[in-house]
Amino acid sequence: MEYAFKLDFKVRDYECDIQGIVNNGVYQNYLEHARHEYLLASGVDFAALARNKINLVVVRAELDYKTPLQSGDEFWVGLNTRQSSKVRFEFLQDIYRRADNRLVMKAKIIGTSINERGRPFLPEEIAGLFGAD
Amino acid sequence: MEYAFKLDFKVRDYECDIQGIVNNGVYQNYLEHARHEYLLASGVDFAALARNKINLVVVRAELDYKTPLQSGDEFWVGLNTRQSSKVRFEFLQDIYRRADNRLVMKAKIIGTSINERGRPFLPEEIAGLFGAD
Amino acid sequence: MEYAFKLDFKVRDYECDIQGIVNNGVYQNYLEHARHEYLLASGVDFAALARNKINLVVVRAELDYKTPLQSGDEFWVGLNTRQSSKVRFEFLQDIYRRADNRLVMKAKIIGTSINERGRPFLPEEIAGLFGAD
Amino acid sequence: MEYAFKLDFKVRDYECDIQGIVNNGVYQNYLEHARHEYLLASGVDFAALARNKINLVVVRAELDYKTPLQSGDEFWVGLNTRQSSKVRFEFLQDIYRRADNRLVMKAKIIGTSINERGRPFLPEEIAGLFGAD
Numbered sequence: 343m344e345y346a347f348k349l350d351f352k353v354r355d356y357e358c359d360i361q362g363i364v365n366n367g368v369y370q371n372y373l374e375h376a377r378h379e380y381l382l383a384s385g386v387d388f389a390a391l392a393r394n395k396i397n398l399v400v401v402r403a404e405l406d407y408k409t410p411l412q413s414g415d416e417f418w419v420g421l422n423t424r425q426s427s428k429v430r431f432e433f434l435q436d437i438y439r440r441a442d443n444r445l446v447m448k449a450k451i452i453g454t455s456i457n458e459r460g461r462p463f464l465p466e467e468i469a470g471l472f473g474a475d
Numbered sequence: 476m477e478y479a480f481k482l483d484f485k486v487r488d489y490e491c492d493i494q495g496i497v498n499n500g501v502y503q504n505y506l507e508h509a510r511h512e513y514l515l516a517s518g519v520d521f522a523a524l525a526r527n528k529i530n531l532v533v534v535r536a537e538l539d540y541k542t543p544l545q546s547g548d549e550f551w552v553g554l555n556t557r558q559s560s561k562v563r564f565e566f567l568q569d570i571y572r573r574a575d576n577r578l579v580m581k582a583k584i585i586g587t588s589i590n591e592r593g594r595p596f597l598p599e600e601i602a603g604l605f606g607a608d
Numbered sequence: 609m610e611y612a613f614k615l616d617f618k619v620r621d622y623e624c625d626i627q628g629i630v631n632n633g634v635y636q637n638y639l640e641h642a643r644h645e646y647l648l649a650s651g652v653d654f655a656a657l658a659r660n661k662i663n664l665v666v667v668r669a670e671l672d673y674k675t676p677l678q679s680g681d682e683f684w685v686g687l688n689t690r691q692s693s694k695v696r697f698e699f700l701q702d703i704y705r706r707a708d709n710r711l712v713m714k715a716k717i718i719g720t721s722i723n724e725r726g727r728p729f730l731p732e733e734i735a736g737l738f739g740a741d
Numbered sequence: 742m743e744y745a746f747k748l749d750f751k752v753r754d755y756e757c758d759i760q761g762i763v764n765n766g767v768y769q770n771y772l773e774h775a776r777h778e779y780l781l782a783s784g785v786d787f788a789a790l791a792r793n794k795i796n797l798v799v800v801r802a803e804l805d806y807k808t809p810l811q812s813g814d815e816f817w818v819g820l821n822t823r824q825s826s827k828v829r830f831e832f833l834q835d836i837y838r839r840a841d842n843r844l845v846m847k848a849k850i851i852g853t854s855i856n857e858r859g860r861p862f863l864p865e866e867i868a869g870l871f872g873a874d
Contacts, residue, residue, distance in 0.1 A: 367503035389812035413788035487641040508620040522679035546655035636766035
């Protein structure tokens with residue numbers, strides 16, 4: 343599998359819960375950080391957009407949990423993108439454990455971009471990024 | 476819509492991010508807490524099970540984000556359950572903002588129960604809960 | 609001990625870590641939420657101030673951990689305030705476990721208020737609150 | 742200033758709050774992760790100890806917030822240790838922003854080690870680490 347972008351991580355102990363594995367909600371943090379780093383590397387700054395009242399928001403997330411991460415695990419997030427409609431874009435994100443390249447999670451995150459009044463608004467740099475025509 | 480269980484919440488400011496709205500990953504915290512309170516009220520103690528090496532885990536999550544929650548918002552999570560296979564159970568969870576009863580999120584969380592060796596293992600109290608026959 | 613403000617909480621399982629107790633960093637979340645609810649009840653809205661580029665920030669925190677909270681524990685945060693200088697105010701915050709009124713944490717949080725340029729700036733409603741003269 | 746251990750980080754957007762800066766509670770996460778990585782590099786595995794019912798816990802934290810971290814900031818945590826009593830050890834931890842080496846936080850974290858019954862218990866590998874004699 344080829345990815346447009348990859349980012350390395352290591353599990354931090356505070357991310358693990360009573361079961362001794364990474365809490366199910368924490369994976370969305372990993373995925374978000376990978377998306378934002380990808381966007382930043384592509385010239386789109388989530389925080390700067392937010393300061394200008396343009397919000398990139400998640401409208402749907404589908405997360406398949408395959409193998410739980412544990413304390414000490416190193417892993418990486420691979421990411422591809424796809425324009426799914428005029429104002430919606432998809433991030434296809436997979437997480438792999440480094441030690442054995444085992445699949446940890448498959449995720450599809452659908453996002454959009456809205457302005458101050460909550461209306462769809464696609465900044466030029468994002469439109470370019472997702473190859474809208 | 477009727478729910479088997481409801482739980483009240485209020486947004487805490489540390490749950491909001493740069494955009495001034497609740498971070499997309501935090502909703503899974505809300506959903507998990509509602510599930511665990513429902514389970515506890517039904518005689519299933521997530522933490523006690525974990526101490527006995529029986530782990531209730533999420534295998535798939537589908538989250539539709541409808542309206543963002545903001546600082547100060549009160550909201551509630553409604554929950555229904557459904558047995559989807561011999562060893563899988565579904566939580567259908569909706570979040571509503573209290574002020575205007577607006578739908579905030581629709582979620583389907585599919586879980587299973589595994590033992591120390593990662594094998595499916597359904598404790599009696601859970602089987603009873605989801606009406607397996 | 610008398611408190612100017614009290615707020616009830618219940619531990620959520622995602623707040624507990626590998627040790628099965630609330631992670632040490634989570635207590636600051638509890639303390640912050642109690643401060644913000646106290647401020648809100650006193651007419652000071654942290655989020656509204658932030659939107660107007662006035663930031664209430666912590667400059668020093670002293671936290672004494674007395675008894676760890678666990679899954680299922682109900683507890684409350686008691687709070688008193690004190691003006692410690694022209695632009696600094698203190699929150700004296702104690703956490704008690706409900707079941708046995710055992711002291712969980714003693715904390716002193718020193719805060720200040722700054723404007724967009726990072727300079728001390730005390731809005732009138734806060735000055736009033738802390739009894740500056 | 743010399744440090745026995747250093748660890749590099751980068752702010753993740755989900756760690757920032759409404760004010761657009763890293764939430765005050767998140768710094769304890771950074772500090773904890775740096776401590777655990779230091780311990781691991783020194784042969785002490787926090788998670789493995791927890792599985793054996795030996796808990797390293799924080800008994801006091803003193804945190805001085807000097808400069809807020811923001812979205813995109815790279816930073817590092819420097820750490821020194823000191824044995825403060827037979828069963829207590831101190832971590833002196835400073836955080837610096839990479840871009841300008843500005844001091845972000847000075848922290849003193851006092852910890853101890855307890856067994857299953859909550860009694861002080863210092864495993865050999867920790868005693869060795871902090872130079873108790």
